[in-house]
Amino acid sequence: MDDQNKNLILATALSFLVILVWFILFPPEEPAQIPQDQMTVGATNGIAPTPPSPVIGATDGAASTAALAKPAADAPRVAVKTPRLSGSISLLGGRIDTLALSDYQETQEPDSPTVNLLAPVGSDRPYYALYGWAPAGDLANDAVPGPQTEWSLAEGKDLTVETPIVLAWDNGNGLVFNRKISIDQNYMFSVTQSVKNNTGAAVRLAPYGIVARHGEPEQTKFFILHEGVVRQSDKELEEISYGDMPDMTFVEREGARAEVAQVETNGWIGFTDKYWMTTLIPAPGQSFTSVAKYVAQADIYQVESRLPVIAVEPGASAQADTMLFAGAKEWEEIRDYENKAGIYRFIDSIDWGWFFFLTKPIFAVLHWLNGLIGNMGWSIIALTLLIKALLFPLAYKSYVSMAKMKELQPQMEKIKEKAGEDRQKLQQEMMALYKKEKVNPASGCLPILLQIPIFFSLYKVIFVTIELRHAPWLGWIRDLSAPDPSSIFNLFGLLPFAVPDLGILQILSLGILPIFLGISMYLQQKLNPAPTDPAQAMIFAWMPWVFMFMLGSFASGLVLYWIANNTITFTQQYLIMRSQGYKPDIIGNIVSGFRKKPKTDSK
Known part of the structure; x- marks a missing residue:
């Protein structure tokens, strides 16, 4: 359980960064040139x-x-x-x-x-x-x-x-x-x-x-x-x-x-x-x-x-x-x-991107939900529920495997002590234990890895489709294709002045949605104890707040999806862990994060 938990959120961050770097360093190939003589x-x-x-x-x-x-x-x-x-x-x-x-x-101003x-x-x-x-x-x-x-x-x-x-x-x-x-x-x-x-x-x-x-x-x-x-x-x-x-x-x-x-x-x-x-x-x-x-x-x-x-x-x-x-x-x-006038593949004039096999159906479902609900913000939340429902069998299997890993933790610690510095023996003993108990240590990362292309596909949909342009959700969110306009610098509008353009420092001007995003990631972490390794514990401690700032300038529709996803994931994982006999000590895990030595067991 402990080794498994160390990699859950870390997999999200690393996968996010890998795909981002890949897009920048390896853009799609240019189409082949037609020979001049043709x-x-x-x-x-x-x-x-x-x-x-x-x-x-x-x-x-x-x-x-x-x-x-x-x-x-x-x-x-x-x-x-x-x-x-x-x-x-x-x-x-x-x-x-x-x-x-x-x-x-041109803008949302009345004139x-x-x-x-x-x-x-x-x-x-x-x-x-x-x-x-x-x-x-x-x-x-x-x-x-x-x-x-x-x-x-x-x-x-x-x-x-x-x-x-x-x-x-x-x-x-x-x-x-x-x-x-x-x-x-x-x-x-x-x-x-x-x-x-x-x-x-x-x-x-x-x-x-x-x-x-x-x-x-x-x-x-x-x-x-x-x-x-x-x-x-x-x-x-x-x-x-x-x-x-x-x-x-x-x-x-x-x-x-x-x-x-x-x-x-x-x-x-x-x-x-x-x-x-x-x-x-x-x-x-x-x-x-x-x-x-x-x-x-x-x-x-x-x-x-x-x-x-x-x-x-x-x-x-x-x-x-x-x-x-x-x-x-x-x-x-x-x-x-395309369908009625016979214009071949005209729908592809919209830039669906590399993950077109995901962006097309995701937007089709989002458009259908918006037709039922009449609000793109609530439609994004409903879409998140549908996606989580489709991935629930994998999530359930993952969380059950994580619970079993927690039960095996005492045996795993004994194997580590017995193997000492012999890494090959440690690996062999661990694999034998996994096989005996029918546990797959990699299954916990699969639902998270599947979320990465879905995250980028939804980002693409929100960024390029005109249906999200100037689409309101509620209150201060009047454009789901734009970042959250509220700012911590004027107490989210309570103080009577507008926040000026801060240039590169604009990333510090956090809105309400990015702050909720950081909190939701933090609480999701605290379902499990912090890693015993100090370096990993530090990375995990900072990760929700780094993501809060990093995604704070993204479209508010995407941040809304991520908050909904984190909330649903938290609920699913909490209930499944309880069903497997493990009661997450969220408060205890939060308190242990402020100690020098993180708490290793919350049972």
Whole structure:
């Protein structure tokens, strides 16, 4: 029992630190680079030619915002009005370039502005989507619509859930282009591009979609979170960070570096932030060329979906159907787009991490519980109860084994005295005793080791899912994705002043939840006597308070889970130990911790 107890909480700490160090020193491998000779694109093999970048001239490739016909903000606009989105579409290029998320505010303050997702050229951080046609064969660049084309509004007035709009452009030489844009009740735009050939000869051209960001955006920049390009290319999910984009190996044109993937049947590509995403989605089953690009001269980060070249005979028409997701990464909505719209593995646009086999079901259960309870904090506690119930058979076996180890303690001490300095004899005698009494000394650590990946998975869920953003629990906990806002420095709000930002010393500003965490770990320790070894006793004495400070700056939802887990574990272990005839002397163990020589028996 004594040897077993020495390692219970120590296993938790060491496993926690090992996994943390592993994440830092050994991040996921970068995806394999596509050989350059497999990435060449052109019109001769049916693959779409390179579309012009939003601010790049089609002939010289020189990056300059002066190539814009007029500032996008000054061009005529069509309003976007839905219950969840507000913004506008510029008729210059038909850009979807102003978009705010009506359901989300920047902060929890009553006067906080709504989250702005997209912004036009001329703003501080331009971020927008546009569509067009790239010429192929003998078709001239100015014969097709591009980023600077001035469209006219042919049908509709405002883009709403009930009323789509149609943009039109006639090149004056027999080609008439239309673009129909509709939107659902959430965040999905449907874009149908069509062309009518009224010339006397066949033409060849290719539709494309672009999402562009000017300059590197502000990011969370935390190692467990991916922000940047995310794309699905048939069976492969790929992530490219903003910092890696300038170093991409394939030089597609002067000043532009890219990574290109050929998608046969199912795929999508876009930019993902912590909670928001803008993604180009060709129709399911549609082949296309998926491109992640960085234009160095203009400092533009860009993703493209290039559809194959289409040959349009005289008098004929052709069209291409695509989708654009621009909004919040809500699990339920993204899952519905995957299941109902057939967008392959769209749920993986949420960064589930290495433990995806745990994070996905954990969040699904948490979401279901929240639907029943209506409060994420209580749902986390209910989830903890479910997890502990699933692990209870292992926990029971572990605690029974620990109780038996306690009973064997006198015999183990005799074996130690008899073996003396002979470590091999000591090990042999101990193993013989374990075998005779049918005790497994390692079984006590298994439930704790299983808790480690669950802990990290829940941390990932709380950190990346938007459903936890600004989710309240009770009282002072108004955001379970943020640290406990209370502070010991103002007596948890009793003193009439706010605690200033203390920088690196902020770790000392403990809130109520971290203090309860330390207390719960301390009481769990005191179910058993302190180790007889002074060094181990000191480590155990400090461990709850070290964890209290270390986890104090973590999301309050995670700290709440850990407190609930410790409380349930304490109760389980206490009751099982009592059922095995061992009465834990918690008060005695606490008192012994203040003595020079720790108490060795509490029976």
